Amino acid sequence: xxxxxxxxxxxxxxxxxxxMRKGIVRAITGSMGRFLSVFSIVAIGCGLFAGVRSxxxxxxxxxxxxxxxxxxxxxxxxxxxxxxxxxxxxFSGMEGVARFMPGCVVVAESEYGDEIRNVRVQxxxxxEIYDRINLPKVIEGxxxxxxxxxxxxxxxxxxGSYSLGEKVKLTIPDGxxxxxxxxxxxxxxxxxIDSPLYLSFSWSAISIVSSEPKYNIFTGNDAFYPDRxxxxxxxxxxxxxxxxxxxxxxxxxxxxxxxxxxxxRVWANDLYAAYSGGAxxxxxxxxxxxxxxxxxxxxxxFYVLTRxxxxxxxxxxxxxRRVDGLAKIFPALFYLxxxxxxxxxxxxxxxxxxxxxxxxxALGYSAAAISVKYVAYATLAGLLGGLFGxxxxxxxxxxxIYKPYLIMYRLPPIRPVFRYEHAWxxxxxxxxxxxxxxxxxxxxxxxxxxxxxxxxxxxxxxxSVPAEKVGLIWNRMSFFHKxxxxxxxxxxxxxxxxxxxxxGCTALxxxxxxxxxxxxxxxxxxxxxxxxxxxxxxxxxPVTDVQSDVSISLLSSIxxxxxxxxxxxQTATVFGEDGEELELSLVVPADVDQFKDYFNLRERxxxxxxxxxxxxxxxxxxxxxxxxxxxGDTARIEPAGSEAFEAPIVAIAENYVxxxxxMSPEYASRVFGNLEPINVLLxxxxxxxxxxADLLAxxxxxxxxxxxxxxxxxxxxxxxxxxRNLDALIYVLIGSAFALALIVLYNLTNIxxxxxxxxxxxxxxxxxxxxxVSAYVFRENAVLTLVGAGPGLLLGMLMHSSVTLSGExxxxxxxxxxxxESFVLAFLITCGFSVIIHAIMHFYLKRIGMxxxxxxxx
Numbered sequence: 001x002x003x004x005x006x007x008x009x010x011x012x013x014x015x016x017x018x019x020m021r022k023g024i025v026r027a028i029t030g031s032m033g034r035f036l037s038v039f040s041i042v043a044i045g046c047g048l049f050a051g052v053r054s055x056x057x058x059x060x061x062x063x064x065x066x067x068x069x070x071x072x073x074x075x076x077x078x079x080x081x082x083x084x085x086x087x088x089x090x091f092s093g094m095e096g097v098a099r100f101m102p103g104c105v106v107v108a109e110s111e112y113g114d115e116i117r118n119v120r121v122q123x124x125x126x127x128e129i130y131d132r133i134n135l136p137k138v139i140e141g142x143x144x145x146x147x148x149x150x151x152x153x154x155x156x157x158x159x160g161s162y163s164l165g166e167k168v169k170l171t172i173p174d175g176x177x178x179x180x181x182x183x184x185x186x187x188x189x190x191x192x193i194d195s196p197l198y199l200s201f202s203w204s205a206i207s208i209v210s211s212e213p214k215y216n217i218f219t220g221n222d223a224f225y226p227d228r229x230x231x232x233x234x235x236x237x238x239x240x241x242x243x244x245x246x247x248x249x250x251x252x253x254x255x256x257x258x259x260x261x262x263x264x265r266v267w268a269n270d271l272y273a274a275y276s277g278g279a280x281x282x283x284x285x286x287x288x289x290x291x292x293x294x295x296x297x298x299x300x301x302f303y304v305l306t307r308x309x310x311x312x313x314x315x316x317x318x319x320x321r322r323v324d325g326l327a328k329i330f331p332a333l334f335y336l337x338x339x340x341x342x343x344x345x346x347x348x349x350x351x352x353x354x355x356x357x358x359x360x361x362a363l364g365y366s367a368a369a370i371s372v373k374y375v376a377y378a379t380l381a382g383l384l385g386g387l388f389g390x391x392x393x394x395x396x397x398x399x400x401i402y403k404p405y406l407i408m409y410r411l412p413p414i415r416p417v418f419r420y421e422h423a424w425x426x427x428x429x430x431x432x433x434x435x436x437x438x439x440x441x442x443x444x445x446x447x448x449x450x451x452x453x454x455x456x457x458x459x460x461x462x463x464s465v466p467a468e469k470v471g472l473i474w475n476r477m478s479f480f481h482k483x484x485x486x487x488x489x490x491x492x493x494x495x496x497x498x499x500x501x502x503x504g505c506t507a508l509x510x511x512x513x514x515x516x517x518x519x520x521x522x523x524x525x526x527x528x529x530x531x532x533x534x535x536x537x538x539x540x541x542p543v544t545d546v547q548s549d550v551s552i553s554l555l556s557s558i559x560x561x562x563x564x565x566x567x568x569x570q571t572a573t574v575f576g577e578d579g580e581e582l583e584l585s586l587v588v589p590a591d592v593d594q595f596k597d598y599f600n601l602r603e604r605x606x607x608x609x610x611x612x613x614x615x616x617x618x619x620x621x622x623x624x625x626x627x628x629x630x631x632g633d634t635a636r637i638e639p640a641g642s643e644a645f646e647a648p649i650v651a652i653a654e655n656y657v658x659x660x661x662x663m664s665p666e667y668a669s670r671v672f673g674n675l676e677p678i679n680v681l682l683x684x685x686x687x688x689x690x691x692x693a694d695l696l697a698x699x700x701x702x703x704x705x706x707x708x709x710x711x712x713x714x715x716x717x718x719x720x721x722x723x724r725n726l727d728a729l730i731y732v733l734i735g736s737a738f739a740l741a742l743i744v745l746y747n748l749t750n751i752x753x754x755x756x757x758x759x760x761x762x763x764x765x766x767x768x769x770x771x772x773v774s775a776y777v778f779r780e781n782a783v784l785t786l787v788g789a790g791p792g793l794l795l796g797m798l799m800h801s802s803v804t805l806s807g808e809x810x811x812x813x814x815x816x817x818x819x820x821e822s823f824v825l826a827f828l829i830t831c832g833f834s835v836i837i838h839a840i841m842h843f844y845l846k847r848i849g850m851x852x853x854x855x856x857x858x
Contacts, residue, residue: 023373024380027349034345035381037747041341042385042434044739045334046426047393053422056324058398059405062414063199063316064244067307070135070196071099073233075257076305077264078105082180083229087267091232092130094263096256098237099131102229104221106178107213108170117708120213121150121170121182123221126229133233134197136218137412140164141191147184147222151191153198155410156215164189168217181230184223193218194410200312234260244307245317257304264302271301312409319408323401335429337504337740340497341747343437346378347493348751350441351457357445358453367446371439378438379431386427394418400732408811465489484779491755494748498781499788501744505737506792506830507799512733513822514800521815523719526656527712533565533598533682534693537700540707542568542677551705555681560696563684565598566590568668568676572639574619574661576627584623584659586639588668588676598682601662604654604816612664613650620655622813637661645671656813734829741833749781749841757848764850774845778838785834789827796826 028035066072077091083102092100105122124143125132136143139154141164156162170185172178198216236256242249307313350357360370398416405411445453467485468474474482488495539551543566556564572586589595592612601610601618610618617637619629629635631652638644653662669675685696693713701709753760756777763773797818804814 020369020372020376024376027373027377028380031349033750034349034747035377037743037750038342038345038378038381038434039385039388040739041334041338041743041747042382042430043389043392044736044743045338045389046386046430047389048334048397048736049393049429050390050419050422050426051393051395051397052401053324053426054394054416054419055398055401056320057419057422058414058416059320059323059402060243060245060317061417062402062411065415066412067196067244068240070137071131071133071235072196072307072310073101073133074236074239074253074307075234075260076309077232077234077260077302078305079230079302080178081230081271081301083232085227088229088232090267091234091260091263094259096236096259097234098239099133099233099235101126101130101133101233103231103233104181104224104229105231106172106182108172108178108182110215110217111169111171117215118213119168119170119215119217121217121219121223122231123224124151124218125221126233127221131235133235134195136193136195139192139194141189143193144190144218144220144223147220148187149190150187150217150219150223151193152189152218153216153410154192154194157192161215162189164191178230181224181228183225184219187217187219187223196310198311199411200315200409245320253306257306261304264304265300268301316405316409316411319405334504334736334740335433337501337744338430339433339437340500341744342378342434343441344493344497344751345747346374346434346438347441348754349377350374350445352754354445354453354457355455358448358450361446361453362450370446371442374438374442375435378434382431382434383427386430390423390426391418394423396732480776480779483776484783487780488783491752494752495784498744498748498784499791501740501748502785502788502830502834503792503795505741505744505833506789506826507796508733508737508740509829510793510796510818510822510826511799511803512730512737513825514796514818515733515803515814516730517817517819517822518800518804518814521817522656522812523716525654525815527716530600530602530655531598531712532600532684534685534712535683535697535700536710537681537683537706538708538710539679539681540705542679544675544677551703552681554703554705555683555700558696558699560686560692561683562686563597565594565682565684566678567595567680567682568678569680570639570676572637572661574623574627574629575636575638576629577633578628580627582623582626582659584620584661586637586661586663588663588665590665590675590678592664598684599662601651601653603652610651610653612662614664614666616648616650616667618651618653618662619649620658620660621652622655623659623661624649624652625813626659635661639672642672647671656815658811737830738833741830742837745781745785745834745837746840749778749837750844752780753777753841753845753848760845760848761850764848770842770846774838774842777845778841781834781838785831789830792830793823793826 088100088102091097103123103126105120107118107120110117110119124134124136136151138151140157141151144150150168152162157164162168166189168187168189170182170187172182195216195218234256236252239249239252239256242252357370394416398414402414465485465488467477477485537555543551552564552566555561567590568588570586571583573581573583575581587599589599589612595612596609601612602608603610604621612618617635619627619635624630627635629649631649633649634646635649636644636646647663647667653660663671665675685693693711697709697711700706760773760777763776768776800818801816804816
């Protein structure tokens with residue numbers, strides 16, 4: 001049969017197609033290890049790319065499903081003077097309202113032994129005639145069925161603050177506008193729930209003072225007086241079909257709240273007209289004095305709230321956006337290594353078949369016809385690996401990334417789905433990279449003449465290496481060590497590939513351990529290095545004269561108490577340069593010198609101690625970053641219940657949990673006109689174990705002078721349990737690093753062995769033992785592992801910095817330093833991975849027969 005001409009339409013020849021299909025199948029089955037290595041590296045890269053990119057979308061989708069299933073209100077209206085029955089008809093019939101529910105919310109004091117807790121009490125529904133909004137999920141027990149029954153947040157059951165069957169006694173000060181609402185003061189806990197109104201865990205448990213109620217209690221309408229409401233909840237038409245956090249949803253809310261504000265202003269004008277006519281007091285429990293004071297203030301008697309005011313709603317969106325940033329860090333490394341691995345692999349495959357390619361060129365086959373086999377091989381490996389990787393990545397990485405955020409949020413489990421918008425870019429990039437690498441590998445071969453291709457490829461020419469010029473070292477090296485050095489520079493592609501692969505492996509491991517260091521530093525540094533006291537005791541009645549106050553001496557006299565430092569603590573709002581605002585704790589000690597022994601104020605990077613300034617304030621580090629304020633800037637500070645003032649920021653203090661601003665008593669006296677009342681006693685204790693610490697806490701709370709207590713040993717124990725969720729992410733990083741090392745080292749070692757199979761067989765003929773042959777071959781990889789681990793540690797430091805900054809939540813700051821032992825562990829684990837690969841390949845070398853050395857290539 002005559003050879004086909006260049007003009008022959010080879011693609012139309014059925015025999016040609018059949019031959020090419022057979023060639024592709026044989027190429028795969030004949031080198032399954034090579035195919036699986038390309039498949040695996042592409043699968044890991046695509047899985048990381050698609051999985052991490054989809055994590056933020058999955059987090060938002062999870063909350064959107066949760067909001068829809070729980071019918072979370074789109075907007076709320078609150079008034080401190082209450083709504084009448086006619087007001088409900090006015091607002092429920094507004095245009096655009098889909099669902100409407102009135103409710104009652106009051107803040108009360110709850111007696112819990114000797115402790116007085118600030119709690120929020122609210123209704124679950126508006127009654128049978130109104131829609132159900134903000135549906136709770138029952139975790140334990142049941143919903144209240146009687147006026148004297150209630151449920152609490154599940155976290156209150158988890159941390160042991162409340163238990164089912166326990167009675168809660170509530171107190172509201174007489175004369176308060178809220179006293180007209182709550183009828184039942186003694187409630188029995190019958191269940192525990194999660195409410196969509198409170199998404200995030202409040203860190204007020206470990207702050208100095210917070211105006212936010214510590215717990216939320218839910219009860220039925222019968223616990224409140226009939227037909228009396230101070231809240232109204234709304235959902236708007238079309239909002240359930242719109243995706244939360246989307247521009248479409250924001251537009252619906254903007255239109256809906258605009259109508260609400262207009263109607264509320266009309267309602268307020270009507271109410272004020274009634275007040276002016278002397279007929280406003282529909283509720284006799286509210287004194288005329290309170291109503292007159294409210295209306296005469298000139299402020300609107302209502303507040304319109306949206307989901308942005310729901311605890312944790314906006315914070316979660318910000319956290320999901322930070323997760324989006326992670327997708328720009330990890331996949332890029334894998335795609336780079338994947339492209340280089342594919343380039344090396346396909347180059348080796350083409351070199352092995354150069355004689356076959358030469359014959360085909362001599363027969364007149366076109367470059368396209370010759371290339372189709374290798375391009376199809378690479379495309380098939382890329383597509384199959386990409387599909388497998390994305391399918392697995394969509395299930396694994398969103399779950400792993402989402403789990404640590406359950407530290408801060410009470411949300412349902414995530415339910416990942418296959419997302420085509422993230423799958424196709426991952427597949428496109430992977431296939432493009434591998435096909436490009438294949439085309440580059442085959443183009444060089446196709447440029448050669450058939451006669452050159454049909455002859456075996458000559459071995460690489462040995463050349464001198466830089467180490468030979470250093471005679472002091474080179475002359476002392478053994479023969480085999482010199483061979484190792486020469487071979488390293490002889491195979492440059494393999495050198496570059498191995499170093500990059502090992503560097504990526506080491507970087508991932510160091511990032512994982514560095515993340516664990518960052519999390520543990522929150523606990524260790526905050527509660528050991530910065531907070532030098534062990535307990536915070538809250539005074540029932542704030543005092544102004546520290547010297548004559550008996551509560552300080554009483555606390556100091558208790559056995560186990562080593563020292564007491566009185567401070568004033570209150571909630572304040574600090575405003576940033578671009579309009580940001582942040583609620584934090586304003587701390588003013590009574591004695592500056594004594595305060596140094598209880599609070600270690602220092603700069604994070606230099607470790608230099610910071611003294612409380614006579615003119616200015618000290619701001620905690622995370623707060624300064626969130627507000628965009630630096631040392632030397634002027635901050636506008638507004639304490640709760642006081643007028644705002646401006647103060648220069650003298651220093652930025654290291655801090656990891658919550659946000660603080662510190663002032664000296666001299667500066668506070670000038671700002672406020674007098675010293676703020678002392679309400680917190682920082683307490684240092686002897687080194688007590690768990691039981692002894694509990695007994696001490698119990699003894700302190702038995703004193704009438706103290707209202708509450710917080711022990712840092714308990715806080716640290718709880719936070720250690722919470723942060724264990726991050727271990728899953730660390731294990732995934734280490735697992736990915738192992739997979740990367742496995743694929744790169746296996747693939748390159750396999751190529752190395754096949755390229756030198758006659759050399760290895762000759763060593764066996766010369767009497768080398770199997771272990772000596774393995775050492776001869778693997779010594780090069782061992783050197784490259786050591787060389788690649790160094791740059792990997794540097795790359796890991798950069799990745800760790802990016803991950804910690806991307807993964808932080810607003811209320812905490814991760815540690816910034818990687819501990820020395822993490823560098824050692826990352827290096828040792830990388831070396832361990834290399835040893836495992838060498839052990840696997842050792843058995844492959846044992847199967848090489850001595851007869852290979854007798855085979856001639858001519």
